[in-house]
Amino acid sequence: MSGLELSVRVVEDYGSKVDFRSSGFQRPAKAHAVMWPIKTSLYFLLFWAACLMALVNPIWGVVNYLFAYQTNPTNTWWGEPLEAMGMRFSLFAAGFTILGLFFGRKHVPESRPMFAAWEWCAIGLLLMAFLSLLLEVTFDHRSRNAIDKFWKTMLFVLILTRMGGRREHLRLIIWSLVLGSLYVGYDAYTANPSDFLFGRLNRIGGPDFSTSSGTAAHMSAMLPIIGAAFLCTPSWLAKGLAALAGAFTVNTIVLCRTRSAFLGLLVGALAAGLLAPRARRFRIQCMLAMAVVLSFTLTDEHFWNRMKTLFHRETMQTDMAAVSRTEIWSTSVQILADHPLGIGVGNFARVITQYEPRYAKRSTHNTVVVCFVELGVLGGLLFLGLVGLSLLYVYESYRLADTTRQPLETKFLAHGLLVACVTYFVTGLGTERFYCESFWWVLALPVCLHRLAVNEIGEAHGPFATAEVFTDTHSRRKPVRSAPDAC
Secondary structure, eight states, rough: OOOOGOOOOOOOOTTTTEETTTTTEEEEEOOOOOOOOHHHHHHHHHHHHHHHHHHHOOOOHHHHHHHHHHHHHEEEEHHHHHHHOOHHHHHHHHHHHHHHHHHHEEEEEEEESSSSSSHHHHHHHHHHHHHHGGGOOOOOHHHHHHHHHHHHHHHHHHHHHHHSHHHHHHHHHHHHHHHHHHHHHHHHHOOOGGGGEETOOOOOSTTTSHHHHHHHHHHHHHHHHHHEEEEEOOOOOHHHHHHHHHHHHHHHHHHHHHHHHHHHHHHHHHHHHHSSOOGGGHHHHHHHHHHHHHHHHHOOHHHHHHHHHHGOOOHHOHHHHHHHHHHHHHHHHHHHHOTTTTOTTTTTHHHHHHHHHHGGGGOOOOOOHHHHHHHHHHHHHHHHHHHEEEEEEEEHHHHGGGGSHHHHHHHHHHHHHHHHHHHHHHHHHOOOOOTOHHHHHHHHHHHHHHHHHHHHHHHHHOOTTHHHHHHHHTOOOOOOOOOOOOO
């Protein structure tokens, strides 16, 4: 490691020590001025610049939050000096974004109605999560952490759906995810051997997707979004950047060797091929086939040895990971039968011990199961309704695409977000993603796209034209003429 990559911890005491991690020794901190690594200084400047820009336009606060989540500075050597200063990146980014909603109101897209049906359901699910705490026998740190995480996630998701209702804003959000995936992918490409556990990449990614299964699930959902960004941009430089992000993303998934992500990608690829926009269906299918072939070249024997176990019944019956999941799910049915109103957020690891002591402190490994067990039958049905609404918003956005300013771009985004939702949901059936932030981002992006389409129709044809255009689209009459597509 070079001298520029010294990671130091600054303390005010003259007699305290400064940890020179690169050199392996300590000496008295006689000098008050300490040189930060270049990465630390650059991130510090960009982070606070984005915070200040968020006061003028809150979308920069959203972008800042997305980058802070994906880069996870607290888990890097270059972020240690900033963490030592007490910087809480997500808190500061979210705080400045909320302030920007008031100071930069003119940049907040209009919303008709004020809250979409998806947002009302999200608020309802959050209320059910709080109510589930009343059903708990005990309220321990796991419950506190879960509810604290969940309400903060939902707060940011509601900000995301509001700020993403403008085309320029949604483009920034999409490219924030693309560049974030490029960063995570490069981090995985340069990972140390200590970052692997049993041959699987296990210490890369954001604060709530740093395990092999979590990282693979997140990156699998990012692939369709990267593909949509590639199709939408007219710039070959941007296309090259998206292609590079896609390559690093696939490589990360291969290194994680996660079977649930593999199944999610299989279903997602099938949906991508069959449901491609009619105007560019053949081109998308050819590009999809090319991407599959190129992705195959990144795989290795160890990856396929693990994936083959999915199709061998005898192997699945003896594989400890698969067997334990099956038994945990059957036990979850018993828990739900005994507690139809739920056991409370964050309580599964504690309650399952009472039913199956062998699986003490284990997770459900299933997003739907953990929602039903912890929030009850009503909470589980509401969650499935949210997933259904996300798919419905994608469908409606596609139907309204011809009446927007950029019809082809809108269709590409609808197609990409549909595949991302399908991929993440299927992957979530084999790994728990209910309390993961990026899972909710993917479900919320269709709301942004639908709000964007409705807003553009209102701007072009008046606030009362949306219902007429919507009716024309569904009755297959000629839609209102839109501006030429720039894609």
